[in-house]
Amino acid sequence: MIRFTLHQLRVFSAAAELLNYTKAAEKLHLTQPAVSMQIRQLEDNVDLPLFEQTGRQLYLTDAGRELYGYAQRILEVITEAEEVLEGMKGVHRGHLRVSVASTANYFVARLLADFSKRYPGVSISLDVTNRQRLLRQLADNEADIVIMGEPPTDADLHSEAFLENPLVAIAAADHPLAGRKSIALEELAQHRFVQRESASGTRAAIERFFEEHGLAVKPGLEMRSNEAIKQAIEAGLGVGIVSQHTLELELETGRLVILDVDGLPIIRHWYMVQRQGKRDTPVMRSFHDHVLEQAERQVRLPSEG
Template identity: 55%
Template sequence: MNITFRQLRVFEAVARELSYTRAAESLHMTQPAASMQVKQLEGQVGLPLFEQLGKKIYLTEAGQELLQYSHAIFNHLEELEDVLEGMRGLNRGRLRIAVASTINYFAPRVLAAFNRLYPDVSLNLEVTNREKLMRMLDANEKDLVLMGQPPENLDLEYDPFMENPLVVIAPPSHPLANEKQIPMQRLEEETFVMREKGSGTRLAMERFFQEHQIELHPGLEMTRNEAIKQAVRSGMGLSVVSTRSIELELETKRLVALDVEGFPLMRYWYIVHRKGKRLTPAAQAFRAFLLEEADHLADSNE
């Protein structure tokens, strides 16, 4: 096959937008020119890459396969550019990081500190849930991922960089707010505001209660920590969250951490990448910086 990078760029844009017109606009070219590039690519592949149903277009099975490989090709080219810049002694490059939503309270602090040391490194941060982080790792889309317990079904390299204690939270007016050494069984009388299925915090919480034969009573299910904190403050139930995410609420006494037997539940945050991945100089520098400075930055007000 004699596929060109231009054809792949246009194909990626059409696959992203699912529209020839919007893809052409994003690439500053005409719609017929974009359509022609895709037709030429389909001719090289020997299979249709898109199919039209009504007014919408969709990727075919061949298109989905090609999209994964095109992502890998362009990721490798970007890595090559950063590696060559490092070999030339240039103190710059790109750093693409994805973090779990619970780490977003800490990530801007560490990125700001890293940026002061390496101001010419271009930083890209994406905050998302555990399910999407695992897809990113599987597709090798990011340089590094910061998350809770890494999945066991992927071939990964990871190191813990910070403790992540989980606690049971309640509004200050809750009857248990001032109790000491609350038995775990007492929690069976409470309703819990839950993170979405697949969330690392939820998995740890459910595993803990199952191990101790505590019957959990789920109430609301939410995808964002801020929404969970508001729901707990409004008296809609208790929840289990990272202490890192409620520092302000504890300080201002908008929420309390209950003194429950077995808590805090100790977990860790990890810095993760695919095994065998060749880290760029920027990624290597960030990894070393995080492992060295994470605890200091977590305890500082920077």
Template identity: 55%
Template structure:
């Protein structure tokens, strides 16, 4: 059955007026043009939709059925039009964002800045680990992901927007605390608290250690960045974390950054999404804000 929206619109008008002439006047068409479209619709359906008894027009049983479905179709189209209008309206749009746990401290500030500009917008935020971020990118679940270096094997757009320095942290009473120019070899006999193997921070650390031909002891493996800082503060070992996660810890003097050779490890934060993905207006607005806010954020987070 081949039916056009134009035919259904004309059918609805005739069904409402129960008059070909009045429907034609409402639609600014001629009565013969209306009749032709109804005839083509009936041919497509394979059943008569109207019957005329005397001067009056009535819907047939098939006409009643088609009217039910036709009204539903136009109701759904109307709802879709409203949804699309909302999606185009940044001020009331919805944005789904996933953020690496180590980026949450500054990412939430960026989201706060965005909501000050668009207070009626809705942000669905997920703070999670790298493995989950990659799975979400694979399944195209999120509009935008903020993470460390995106995996190269995936078809992604990954745009670096801010430096992400990785530093060595220790409790304030550690023997190396306060020393300058510490050789990386001094870490050989130090226990480390590290992220899970899938973590980008863990990968960067292991790459540097391999290059320097050292292999410090992995004392504890923890998948949560905040728990890692707690473990270091408790004296369980040293660790390597993003400098951007330490603002409050340094102010509270719970942790210190060690001045170790080859540190900080230079990495970047990336804004990532699937290649070919058409970003919605609200996603484009958020992306623009991220790049606008990044220099200010980097300055605020620097030592």
């Protein structure tokens, strides 16, 4: 009879996902030797090799791929059981796993702070990351609620729009377009753009908007964060289109300005997204209601001072 522990499955699952013992150790807050030992014990228990190494690259064996599929399902059921049992204790206790698109964290942090004050017994895990990882976390059931821009329609997800997300054109305060009224979109398109990486949902929305108007974004700098985009634009390296929700500090200090461009802003929405069929707990339902009730109050648009 094959015997293994849940701890061994969790360690194996992390190593199989990352294909790197060191990264798995960091994710699980263990040492690399501890991960190696758990994998070795698991391989002894199943009497089959689960990993093979070619050079510095780690690969799953056929047995490893089979076990990884079962391990994911087992750990998913265990996680659901833990969530249900915690939920039976009520909203005063429990754990909430929230993952957020980096652009949304400007107001989600305030939402979570307010929620934590209301329910001090609830522990919260927050991950701020990019769109690709958010979708992977939903697929792997690693997050209870994800807050992101428009989710894909072809995935097995339940999504609910809760807040408008206006995308505005910005430039440095001394840019030639700053202070002008009714700038034509065609003129804006002639300037070099500083934008997010190709996998970004915001970038896809911007490119789609320009294509609908028969235009294209002029290639410029590509950045992996909104902070890097704003700093590059402030330095005079181009113009950009970003969520207005990210601009509170820069507009208050006059380091950036919103350009008055015909046809802008692009109105998108923020969504709460969950894996389809995921069982709600009282904590998750309370956070869902809190977001619907408080989101608009937590967003600080520049016009509001």
